[in-house]
Amino acid sequence: MTDTAISIQNVHKRYASTHALKGVSFDIQRGEYFGLLGPNGAGKSTLISVIAGLTHATSGSVAVLGHDVQQQFRAARRALGVVPQELVYDPFFPVRDMLRIQAGYFGCGRDYWPWIDELLERLDLTDKAEQSMRALSGGMKRRVLIAQALVHKPDVVILDEPTAGVDVELRRTLWHFTRELNDAGHTIVLTTHYLEEAEELCDRIAILNHGELQVLEEKRALLNRHPYRFLSLQLTGDGGALPPEVERLVEDRHEDTLELKLEQGKDFIADVMEAIRNAGYRIQDVRTREPHLEDIFMELTSDAHTDSASGAAA
Numbered sequence: 001m002t003d004t005a006i007s008i009q010n011v012h013k014r015y016a017s018t019h020a021l022k023g024v025s026f027d028i029q030r031g032e033y034f035g036l037l038g039p040n041g042a043g044k045s046t047l048i049s050v051i052a053g054l055t056h057a058t059s060g061s062v063a064v065l066g067h068d069v070q071q072q073f074r075a076a077r078r079a080l081g082v083v084p085q086e087l088v089y090d091p092f093f094p095v096r097d098m099l100r101i102q103a104g105y106f107g108c109g110r111d112y113w114p115w116i117d118e119l120l121e122r123l124d125l126t127d128k129a130e131q132s133m134r135a136l137s138g139g140m141k142r143r144v145l146i147a148q149a150l151v152h153k154p155d156v157v158i159l160d161e162p163t164a165g166v167d168v169e170l171r172r173t174l175w176h177f178t179r180e181l182n183d184a185g186h187t188i189v190l191t192t193h194y195l196e197e198a199e200e201l202c203d204r205i206a207i208l209n210h211g212e213l214q215v216l217e218e219k220r221a222l223l224n225r226h227p228y229r230f231l232s233l234q235l236t237g238d239g240g241a242l243p244p245e246v247e248r249l250v251e252d253r254h255e256d257t258l259e260l261k262l263e264q265g266k267d268f269i270a271d272v273m274e275a276i277r278n279a280g281y282r283i284q285d286v287r288t289r290e291p292h293l294e295d296i297f298m299e300l301t302s303d304a305h306t307d308s309a310s311g312a313a314a
């Protein structure tokens with residue numbers, strides 16, 4: 001069996017007026033917890049639709065566990081569980097029956113029923129199993145959608161914005177559940193706009209931007225490659241203007257707090273604090289933090305960076 005869960009080779013997707021994917025190539029390995037990130041309109045949903053065989057690529061190819069998503073659609077689809085962004089369901093079926101029917105579409109019969117009961121249990125749905133979908137709250141429906149994607153025990157699970165609009169408790173439940181699935185050997189591909197979620201869960205991260213693969217890196221390496229740290233200072237006193245060597249470091253100001261971005265090995269906390277004191281301020285409180293994935297994401301995907309990167313390549 002191949003070690004590659006999903007292989008994406010030079011995929012282009014053109015809509016009438018949009019070139020949504022511009023030659024995207026990368027592999028996702030079996031057993032990975034993989035984050036697919038990107039700003040709105042980057043092409044994430046399009047790529048997921050191509051992987052799920054719901055949209056055909058204009059050119060290029062995608063294989064799931066070695067099965068081409070077009071030539072071997074059934075085998076590829078069988079290997080995949082996709083948790084969609086939108087809630088699409090039959091309002092009248094009871095939850096457990098609907099899941100059994102769904103499993104049947106994949107040729108999974110009664111021997112999968114214990115697994116379906118396990119899914120209901122793990123997603124805290126057991127006491128809703130006899131209820132029809134329309135009677136469920138939004139959060140419960142989302143749990144059912146997740147169960148629905150997993151009824152056939154797919155090797156590869158794609159979660160497209162699974163926690164959009166859910167409360168904190170459900171978000172935690174889903175994080176825990178997907179981590180368990182990953183520990184049990186399922187490959188997980190997560191798209192999310194909550195970068196804190198990707199930072200918490202993913203081993204490797206791809207960032208799509210304007211239809212191109214901009215970054216593909218281990219999360220740790222991505223976090224380490226950003227040679228900055230943030231310094232928050234709470235100031236009192238009515239000092240004058242800050243000296244220019246401090247002013248150029250200012251990222252944000254709110255009320256009496258100044259947030260500064262310091263380059264490691266170049267800007268030193270002690271020097272900055274001394275310059276601020278010399279400008280006539282007292283420093284009430286000091287906090288530092290390492291960059292989060294969100295800081296790195298913003299820097300990499302801001303158009304200023306993209307423009308200069310493409311300018312440099314030209």
Ligand SMILES: Nc1ncnc2c1ncn2[C@@H]1O[C@H](COP(=O)(O)OP(=O)(O)OP(=O)(O)O)[C@@H](O)[C@H]1O
Pocket residue numbers: 015016018020038039040041042043044045046047
């Ligand atoms: N069916 C379609 N017809 C025409 N254009 C489309 C279609 N689907 C997507 N697009 C365009 O393709 C580009 C990529 O869209 P896509 O939905 O894949 O991005 P995304 O990264 O998933 O964005 P979001 O984070 O907002 O969901 C966008 O410019 C979008 O307008």
